[in-house]
Amino acid sequence: MRISGVADTGYGAVVDAFTRAFDGRDGMGAALSIHVNGRNVVDLWGGQATPVAPWEENTASVIFSCTKGLLAILVAQCVEQGRIDFDDLVADHWPEYARRGKEGARVRHLLAHRGGLPALRGVLAPTDLLDFDRVVAAIEDEEPFWRPGTAYSYHPITYGWLVGEVLRRATGLPIDQLFQQAIAGPLGVDAWIGIPDEVTGRVADMSVGQTLAELTRRIVDDQENPWPARAMTLGGALPPALVGAGTGFNDPAIRRAIVPGAGGIATARALSAIWSATVTETAGHRLIGDAVRDSATQVQSAGEPFFEAPAPWPAWGMGFQLDSDARRYLTPQGFGHDGAGGQVAFADPEAKVGFAFLTNLMEAGDDRATVIVDVLRETLT
Numbered sequence: 001m002r003i004s005g006v007a008d009t010g011y012g013a014v015v016d017a018f019t020r021a022f023d024g025r026d027g028m029g030a031a032l033s034i035h036v037n038g039r040n041v042v043d044l045w046g047g048q049a050t051p052v053a054p055w056e057e058n059t060a061s062v063i064f065s066c067t068k069g070l071l072a073i074l075v076a077q078c079v080e081q082g083r084i085d086f087d088d089l090v091a092d093h094w095p096e097y098a099r100r101g102k103e104g105a106r107v108r109h110l111l112a113h114r115g116g117l118p119a120l121r122g123v124l125a126p127t128d129l130l131d132f133d134r135v136v137a138a139i140e141d142e143e144p145f146w147r148p149g150t151a152y153s154y155h156p157i158t159y160g161w162l163v164g165e166v167l168r169r170a171t172g173l174p175i176d177q178l179f180q181q182a183i184a185g186p187l188g189v190d191a192w193i194g195i196p197d198e199v200t201g202r203v204a205d206m207s208v209g210q211t212l213a214e215l216t217r218r219i220v221d222d223q224e225n226p227w228p229a230r231a232m233t234l235g236g237a238l239p240p241a242l243v244g245a246g247t248g249f250n251d252p253a254i255r256r257a258i259v260p261g262a263g264g265i266a267t268a269r270a271l272s273a274i275w276s277a278t279v280t281e282t283a284g285h286r287l288i289g290d291a292v293r294d295s296a297t298q299v300q301s302a303g304e305p306f307f308e309a310p311a312p313w314p315a316w317g318m319g320f321q322l323d324s325d326a327r328r329y330l331t332p333q334g335f336g337h338d339g340a341g342g343q344v345a346f347a348d349p350e351a352k353v354g355f356a357f358l359t360n361l362m363e364a365g366d367d368r369a370t371v372i373v374d375v376l377r378e379t380l381t
Contacts, residue, residue, distance in 0.1 A: 189267070
């Protein structure tokens with residue numbers, strides 16, 4: 001396997017760990033980027049972006065739920081600016097949300113997967129994902145599965161519209177524009193929530209590996225608990241594994257749409273820089289300060305969820321995925337978000353690290369990024 005890119009002296013073990021991630025995985029493409037103290041010290045890529053094209057330096061990839069972490073950064077910025085408070089009622093910003101048992105929902109509930117709407121009872125079509133307002137209206141009409149704030153279950157797709165609409169109401173900007181104005185633009189990085197047409201040809205094809213295919217089949221076949229499958233598909237708008245041949249997040253139309261819970265597209269270098277800028281100045285910018293970061297990374301949800309799921313279970317702050325048995329970062333202070341199929345992006349305030357690993361071969365429960373993080377921890381100590 002030919003690995004391209006650069007790494008500073010002393011990071012040879014990290015390069016080796018990235019190279020080993022390709023072992024036995026034909027057709028896989030991936031990229032790894034690490035910032036330390038605001039500087040890009042590892043920037044690697046390799047494998048196939050498509051069956052006929054290699055992964056290049058500027059190849060971008062669907063980052064799935066890593067997108068949620070980007071929304072969490074946007075909310076934290078709005079908290080610093082006084083536009084949003086974590087304890088605000090959702091209805092203070094989005095009055096139409098206050099119906100059918102959702103009147104008491106607070107912004108912190110939506111961020112910590114405690115809002116009660118991980119799935120929709122209604123049915124949506126793929127074309128509905130192209131209309132942000134259509135999905136918002138469907139959410140407004142839904143009744144929560146539990147009283148907001150009293151339980152939690154991961155909101156894999158609905159999170160994007162729940163948090164995204166609060167951001168849109170608070171700032172007056174669509175999410176794609178807000179993200180470019182507040183994060184991607186200032187840092188000068190290749191990351192989008194809804195890609196422009198000119199980026200289409202740079203995006204890797206996503207494929208479903210055997211372990212993810214098997215997990216997806218088990219979830220879909222679970223007739224006693226159909227809601228996790230409904231949560232992933234948004235009632236049929238997406239395939240169960242999120243991608244297929246020209247469908248789901250392989251569909252160019254959906255990649256251009258604003259799907260802010262799972263539809264972000266970025267290079268690993270961009271994500272690494274973004275997370276670095278949450279803990280130290282990077283490219284001349286700091287995205288959030290220490291005080292709001294400390295507040296936003298306090299545990300809000302952990303333990304057994306409302307809808308049954310196998311342990312270990314993740315831990316959540318204000319939209320940030322925290323260090324836990326389910327997702328280990330460099331230190332217990334790490335925060336970020338992983339994404340379906342093996343994507344991992346996070347920051348570490350103690351080590352002043354921004355980290356991103358992206359791959360287009362989607363697997364379930366694999367340790368490709370985890371092994372690299374373990375090697376990086378040893379490298380930095």
